[in-house]
Amino acid sequence: KDQTDYQEMDYMDAWVRHYRSFTAEGQCATYIPALEKADPTQLGICVIGPDGTVIKSGDWEATFTMQSISKVLSFIAACLHRGIPYVLERVDLEPTGDPFNSIIRLEMHKPGKPFNPMINAGAITVSSLLPGESPQKKLESLCILIEKMVGKRPTINEEVFRSEWQTAHRNRALAYYLKETGFLELEVDQALEVYLKQCSIEVNTEDIALIGLILAHDGYHPIRKEQIFPKRVARLTKSLMLTCGMYNASGKFAAFIGLPAKSGVSGGVMTSVPPRVRTEEIPFKDGCGIGIYGPSIDEYGNSVAGVMLLKHIANSWDLSIF
Numbered sequence: 001k002d003q004t005d006y007q008e009m010d011y012m013d014a015w016v017r018h019y020r021s022f023t024a025e026g027q028c029a030t031y032i033p034a035l036e037k038a039d040p041t042q043l044g045i046c047v048i049g050p051d052g053t054v055i056k057s058g059d060w061e062a063t064f065t066m067q068s069i070s071k072v073l074s075f076i077a078a079c080l081h082r083g084i085p086y087v088l089e090r091v092d093l094e095p096t097g098d099p100f101n102s103i104i105r106l107e108m109h110k111p112g113k114p115f116n117p118m119i120n121a122g123a124i125t126v127s128s129l130l131p132g133e134s135p136q137k138k139l140e141s142l143c144i145l146i147e148k149m150v151g152k153r154p155t156i157n158e159e160v161f162r163s164e165w166q167t168a169h170r171n172r173a174l175a176y177y178l179k180e181t182g183f184l185e186l187e188v189d190q191a192l193e194v195y196l197k198q199c200s201i202e203v204n205t206e207d208i209a210l211i212g213l214i215l216a217h218d219g220y221h222p223i224r225k226e227q228i229f230p231k232r233v234a235r236l237t238k239s240l241m242l243t244c245g246m247y248n249a250s251g252k253f254a255a256f257i258g259l260p261a262k263s264g265v266s267g268g269v270m271t272s273v274p275p276r277v278r279t280e281e282i283p284f285k286d287g288c289g290i291g292i293y294g295p296s297i298d299e300y301g302n303s304v305a306g307v308m309l310l311k312h313i314a315n316s317w318d319l320s321i322f
């Protein structure tokens with residue numbers, strides 16, 4: 001539908017304008033030098049409903065790298081190609097309450113199985129499980145899945161990849177540890193190449209809103225009318241997003257926003273809003289996907305203004321799954 005016939009658009013613009021001022025409370029990620037170049041005042045949103053209704057506002061069209069949002073997709077792809085039991089033998093489903101790049105629990109809990117696929121240790125392991133022998137083939141399987149969902153071939157931002165490759169000392173340490181404990185199904189450099197390239201896949205808010213929408217509909221693409229991945233994979237993925245998707249702020253996010261979401265340090269937040277049963281008329285009753293971009297991030301690595309905007313929308317539209 002044409003966004004102009006949708007009254008929410010007017011107040012969405014006002015909300016984006018309001019929350020943009022809060023971008024000053026955070027800053028762009030600096031540990032990946034190329035991410036520092038982003039404009040910290042940017043804030044954009046895209047909401048897509050299953051009938052194709054779209055609301056777009058602010059810097060919705062800006063491209064950014066997926067970073068940790070890619071962890072959702074590599075988990076789905078690994079489950080699709082290897083089967084859920086195989087993947088869960090190598091990565092657990094438990095939240096940690098630790099920062100995303102934490103190494104501490106790997107040694108604390110023998111035999112060093114990563115706690116979940118949404119923290120780096122788990123995600124690097126999952127990347128190594130993607131199908132194919134080479135890093136290229138593994139990435140290809142991920143790109144095919146993304147293309148099926150967003151309808152266009154994803155591109156990798158080589159500058160961001162190279163920038164992180166040179167500074168990925170902690171991820172390298174995680175990968176070496178995982179190699180030693182036998183959880184990594186690739187050599188360290190190859191696993192890092194897959195992981196860091198998947199993090200460097202470029203998207204905009206519309207792309208991640210679509211993925212959020214497909215997750216909301218349990219793997220079914222309501223616009224293309226095609227089941228992209230099975231319901232049981234979608235359920236597992238959403239439960240991980242809810243419990244671990246916003247890193248060590250996931251508890252507060254569940255309490256105050258109450259939706260499965262996944263953030264990345266580049267400032268993207270992908271949210272999945274399942275259909276809701278209500279007697280009164282409410283926006284997006286049949287669920288929606290929400291993509292937000294705001295590169296100024298907080299101490300946890302989540303978009304400062306993006307989370308505030310999302311909280312406002314979730315409260316106004318009564319979106320919490322609880």
Ligand code: GLN
Nearest residue numbers: 067068100199264265301
């Ligand atoms: N590529 C980033 C890293 O591994 C992704 C982290 C994130 O988005 N939280 O450090």
